[in-house]
Amino acid sequence: MQYGAMNHPILPVLDEIEAVAAMGFDYLELAMDAPQAHHAKIRSQERRILQALAASGLDLVCHLPTFLHLADLTPRIREASLLEMKAALHAAAALAPRKVVLHPPYIGGLGPLVMEHSMALALESLEILFAEAARLGLTVCLENMFPKYPGWIDPGDFVPLFERFPALELTLDVGHAHIGSKRDDRILSFIHTFGRRIGHVHVSDNRGKADEHLPVGDGTIDFEKILKALKRAGYEGALTLEIFSSNRHDVKRSRNRIEGLLLET
Numbered sequence: 001m002q003y004g005a006m007n008h009p010i011l012p013v014l015d016e017i018e019a020v021a022a023m024g025f026d027y028l029e030l031a032m033d034a035p036q037a038h039h040a041k042i043r044s045q046e047r048r049i050l051q052a053l054a055a056s057g058l059d060l061v062c063h064l065p066t067f068l069h070l071a072d073l074t075p076r077i078r079e080a081s082l083l084e085m086k087a088a089l090h091a092a093a094a095l096a097p098r099k100v101v102l103h104p105p106y107i108g109g110l111g112p113l114v115m116e117h118s119m120a121l122a123l124e125s126l127e128i129l130f131a132e133a134a135r136l137g138l139t140v141c142l143e144n145m146f147p148k149y150p151g152w153i154d155p156g157d158f159v160p161l162f163e164r165f166p167a168l169e170l171t172l173d174v175g176h177a178h179i180g181s182k183r184d185d186r187i188l189s190f191i192h193t194f195g196r197r198i199g200h201v202h203v204s205d206n207r208g209k210a211d212e213h214l215p216v217g218d219g220t221i222d223f224e225k226i227l228k229a230l231k232r233a234g235y236e237g238a239l240t241l242e243i244f245s246s247n248r249h250d251v252k253r254s255r256n257r258i259e260g261l262l263l264e265t
Helices: 014-020 041-044 046-056 075-094 109-137 153-166 174-178 182-197 223-231 247-264
Strands: 002-006 027-031 059-062 100-101 140-143 169-173 197-203 239-240
Touching: 002 059, 002 247, 014 027, 014 046, 014 223, 041 046, 041 075, 075 109, 109 140, 140 197, 153 182, 169 174, 174 182, 174 197, 182 197, 182 223, 197 223, 223 247, 239 247
Parallel strands: 002 027, 002 239, 027 059, 059 100, 100 140, 140 169, 169 197, 197 239
Antiparallel strands: none
16 A cells, blocks of 8 residues: 545645655645645645655645535536636646546535436536546546535445546545445445445544544544455555544554554455
């Protein structure tokens, strides 16, 4: 496995590169959100970011902006979100990441009341973005979400997309899949359904009710079982510790815990 950690977008990117490198990670997952990691800010520091990554020996995964509205029922909001996402794709491509992670379009407002229409808008936006990513030579990993994020929760929600887009990969977010799932059945179902289409993994713990981003071992996820399933599926790729706690060293502690469990499986 290769282990990564995510920056906090309210902190300067160059400082975050230094912090992640100091903890001995293999790569940075760059969350491209405002204020500090907006695509315009990334562009203005492009050379320095590349130099810092090279000097620290860190590889790069880019996480495209989270808080956009690609399936909004209002056309101008949807169009503005697409423009922002395309600009982020171009900023990411200039940094030559190994992969880019994308959240599926959030269906909010009155969208859930007209779900068929909302999903058609979501798919229209995704098709545009996948085509742009392919033109830029970027591999996209689409991330599974959680029950409060309609339409993108269970493996069956993703099957039509993976059939339609052969180059698309899955970011398996273990924490997301655990929410509202007994005995980690949803996580195991994602692994069983998609197997080698899993191109990236996000790891955090929670207690099954909210996306808490706890350190590994502080929630109720059976990581030993999950890691065994990933090994059986042949997964040996990138694993991002997505831990957001007041103690930054919880990220390193979580990585050490995962490494220890892998040695035992």
